[in-house]
Amino acid sequence: MAEKLEVKLREDHGTRKARRLRKAGFVPAVLYGHRRPNVHLMVPAHDLEAVIRHGARVVRLVGAVEEQALIREVQWDTWGLRIQHVDFARVSGRDRVRVTVPVELRGESPGVKHGGMLEHLIHQVELECEATEVPDRLVVSINELDLNQSITLGQLSLPKSGSIVGDPDQIVVRCVMGAEEVEEAVAAAPEREPELIRRKPEAERETEEEGEED
Numbered sequence: 001m002a003e004k005l006e007v008k009l010r011e012d013h014g015t016r017k018a019r020r021l022r023k024a025g026f027v028p029a030v031l032y033g034h035r036r037p038n039v040h041l042m043v044p045a046h047d048l049e050a051v052i053r054h055g056a057r058v059v060r061l062v063g064a065v066e067e068q069a070l071i072r073e074v075q076w077d078t079w080g081l082r083i084q085h086v087d088f089a090r091v092s093g094r095d096r097v098r099v100t101v102p103v104e105l106r107g108e109s110p111g112v113k114h115g116g117m118l119e120h121l122i123h124q125v126e127l128e129c130e131a132t133e134v135p136d137r138l139v140v141s142i143n144e145l146d147l148n149q150s151i152t153l154g155q156l157s158l159p160k161s162g163s164i165v166g167d168p169d170q171i172v173v174r175c176v177m178g179a180e181e182v183e184e185a186v187a188a189a190p191e192r193e194p195e196l197i198r199r200k201p202e203a204e205r206e207t208e209e210e211g212e213e214d
Contacts, residue, residue: 002056002058002059002060002068002132003051003054003056003059003060004059004060004062005043005047005048005051005059005060005061005062006043006044006047006061006062006063007029007041007042007043007061007062007063007064007065008026008041008042008043008063008064009039009040009041009042009064010028010029010040010041010042011040013040018084018085021042022045022082022084025044025045025046026042026043026044026045027042027043027044027045027048027083027084027085027086028040028041028042028084028085028086029041029042029043029085029086029087029088030085030087030088031061031065031067031069031088031089031090032087032088032089032090033069033089033090033091034090034092036090039064039065041061041064041065041088043086045082045083048083048086049083051071052071052074052083054136055101055102055136055137056071056136057070057071057099057101057134057136058070058071058091058131058132058134059071059088061088067088067090068090068091068092068093068131069088069089069090069091070088070089070091070097070099070131070134071086071087071088072087072088072089073086073087074086074087091131092131093130093131093132094130094131095130095131096128096129096130096131096161097128097129097130097131097134098126098127098128098165099126099127099128099129099134100124100125100126101124101125101127101134101135101136101137101138102123102124102125102137102138103120103122103123103124103125103137103138103140103156103172104137104138104139104140105118105120105140105142105173106139106140106141106142107141107142107143108142108143109142109143109145109146109175110143110144110145110146110147111145111146111147111148111149111175112175114146114147115147115177115178116146116147116148116175116176116177116178117175117176117177117178118142118145118173118174118175119173119174119175119176120172120173121170121171121172121173121174122153122170122171122172122173125138125153125156125164125166125172126164126165126166127158127159127162127163127164127165128162128163128165129158129159129161129162129163130159130161133159133160133161133162134159135159135162138156138157138158139157140156140172140173142173142175145173145174145175146175147175147176147177148175148176148177149174149175150171150172150173150174150175151171151172151173151174152168152169152170152171152172153166153167153168153169153170153172154168154169155172156172
């Protein structure tokens with residue numbers, strides 16, 4: 001179920017007015033889409049930050065408007081601490097949207113217990129799905145990830161209507177040998193002569209020695 005945000009209409013526009021709103025604890029916002037007029041809104045900063053912190057992408061706007069909306073873009077201050085502006089895009093249940101969601105690893109990899117090292121290569125995934133099925137995050141279980149094994153984008157569990165945007169063969173996480181294990185494996189490997197230095201057969205050496213005596 002989409003999280004709820006109570007919004008109010010924003011009559012005054014401009015940089016100075018927006019600055020006053022932020023000081024009063026509100027974030028300027030705009031709602032657009034579905035070929036309908038844009039609506040300028042303001043939303044309590046604390047509520048908006050909580051929704052974003054929870055990872056929500058689709059919200060239900062109540063108060064000045066009654067709409068389901070996708071959090072399309074969030075503008076932060078220079079330090080990334082406070083939200084300066086937010087764009088909401090109107091969506092309905094059947095609308096397909098493209099979103100970027102975080103990837104979260106859960107569980108314990110048997111490969112790590114065997115001396116391996118976990119490499120989390122992709123931390124965010126872009127996907128397409130119906131608006132009502134947008135996930136907060138994609139959870140990847142590593143409980144069966146053993147040494148020298150990997151999990152790709154194509155192996156992730158997606159919403160029913162979801163599809164990955166990108167190469168499904170890209171590796172999300174893998175378990176590889178640690179540096180110490182690699183050194184031990186190299187040290188334990190039998191020494192081999194360089195292929196360019198070839199031992200001559202015994203018969204060939206004897207023929208050369210006879211030729212020198214003549």
